[in-house]
Amino acid sequence: MTRGGRTAVLALLLVSAGGCSDRGRDPIAPGNGTAPVSYADDVQPIWSAHCTGCHGGTAGLELGAPDSRTNLVGVASANWGGVLVVAGDPAVSVLYRKLTGDSGVGDRMPQGGVLGAVDIETVRRWIAEGALDN
Numbered sequence: 001m002t003r004g005g006r007t008a009v010l011a012l013l014l015v016s017a018g019g020c021s022d023r024g025r026d027p028i029a030p031g032n033g034t035a036p037v038s039y040a041d042d043v044q045p046i047w048s049a050h051c052t053g054c055h056g057g058t059a060g061l062e063l064g065a066p067d068s069r070t071n072l073v074g075v076a077s078a079n080w081g082g083v084l085v086v087a088g089d090p091a092v093s094v095l096y097r098k099l100t101g102d103s104g105v106g107d108r109m110p111q112g113g114v115l116g117a118v119d120i121e122t123v124r125r126w127i128a129e130g131a132l133d134n
Helices: 003-018 041-052 094-100 119-127
Strands: none
Touching: 041 119, 094 119
């Protein structure tokens, strides 16, 4: 191989290898093309903005940080049959059902206003992704 040919091959290899870098990219959940939901960064701010006025201790379900997740995941509902958050299954999670207005679990939450579709989808995804403490 000539010197010019080797230089061309080397340049091609360097360009190809540079395209394989993943530095600077957000991690993505397998198969869905979106970043996984973070409890601390995505879900807790929803509770803080919309729920802790009542669920800051006075309504019997503490949703204030830092331990709010432990009050939800795998915990039996005090008022309705079922579990507040069933990791991996939003459809049977009492919390998600309350947020979406399922009449089988009483009044829709939060009282005095409905969460926006983006917030509800964030909670749904967090539960579906395993209700992780991340």
